Amino acid sequence: MGSILKGIQQKINYLSEAERKIGNFILQYPDLVPNMTTKDMSKKTGSSEATVVRFCKSVGIESFKTLKLELVRELSQADRQLTDFSILETKGEPFDFFQQVVHVNKMAIESMLSSIDRKALDKAVNLLQQANQILFFGVGGSSTAAYDGYYKFTRLGYACTAPQDFHLMLSTIPYLKKTDVLIAISMSGKTKDVVDLAEVAKRSGVTVIAITNLDKSPLYKVADIHLCTPTVEHDFRIGSIPSRMTQLTVIDALYLSIFHSKGDQVLSKYQDARKEVERLRR
Numbered sequence: 001m002g003s004i005l006k007g008i009q010q011k012i013n014y015l016s017e018a019e020r021k022i023g024n025f026i027l028q029y030p031d032l033v034p035n036m037t038t039k040d041m042s043k044k045t046g047s048s049e050a051t052v053v054r055f056c057k058s059v060g061i062e063s064f065k066t067l068k069l070e071l072v073r074e075l076s077q078a079d080r081q082l083t084d085f086s087i088l089e090t091k092g093e094p095f096d097f098f099q100q101v102v103h104v105n106k107m108a109i110e111s112m113l114s115s116i117d118r119k120a121l122d123k124a125v126n127l128l129q130q131a132n133q134i135l136f137f138g139v140g141g142s143s144t145a146a147y148d149g150y151y152k153f154t155r156l157g158y159a160c161t162a163p164q165d166f167h168l169m170l171s172t173i174p175y176l177k178k179t180d181v182l183i184a185i186s187m188s189g190k191t192k193d194v195v196d197l198a199e200v201a202k203r204s205g206v207t208v209i210a211i212t213n214l215d216k217s218p219l220y221k222v223a224d225i226h227l228c229t230p231t232v233e234h235d236f237r238i239g240s241i242p243s244r245m246t247q248l249t250v251i252d253a254l255y256l257s258i259f260h261s262k263g264d265q266v267l268s269k270y271q272d273a274r275k276e277v278e279r280l281r282r
Contacts, residue, residue, distance in 0.1 A: 189217025
């Protein structure tokens, strides 16, 4: 898909008066749109929610949600100099880069309100409540989220593992039960080791939860449940920055949901562990 903003600009004069108000608002405040609902947009532009939907159709976009996700992609590409090698061509002080990091991370996290499917999130939490073992696997930058998941869910009493050794992970799969879960993490959804492990787990009857972007990638296709992150970075980059934040946000949401569901079952364990930490503190 081409530029959303350019497309709106080109068609703005052919829209109805009510639709033009929506188009002009998007062109003037593109950063605000990804976090808005159709109701929010109708209030801001003095139009109806039905007009918002018609506007999307008029500019060749399937739905308001699709418009928001494509706008996130476009805005993130405009900030690509932060995470790819073109940053070498820009000048700035450390605090300038700090502000850029805050901006892109904030935008990426807020954009997840549009990318995450609520039913998929509910289904993932329900499955995790029944699981005994949880495997977390990610490569490169995604390994950070995998280890964070391992750390958090171990504290909830789960038998977890998150080794970087692909062959060790393969040898673990046959011992899993049907109720156990593999959480496969990949920004692109194309990382070979992650996809291969997900396929092995799927053939073994293990549920695969994918934390990946919205593109219909190999990992997306093999997974049972998709917890999708917005596309906020390209593959050719100097490091995972906003994409890592989106992955960690998904892990945190799963962790808090399970903690809430377990309630008193884990609270006393947390308190016992805290007492031991205080006793052994030097």
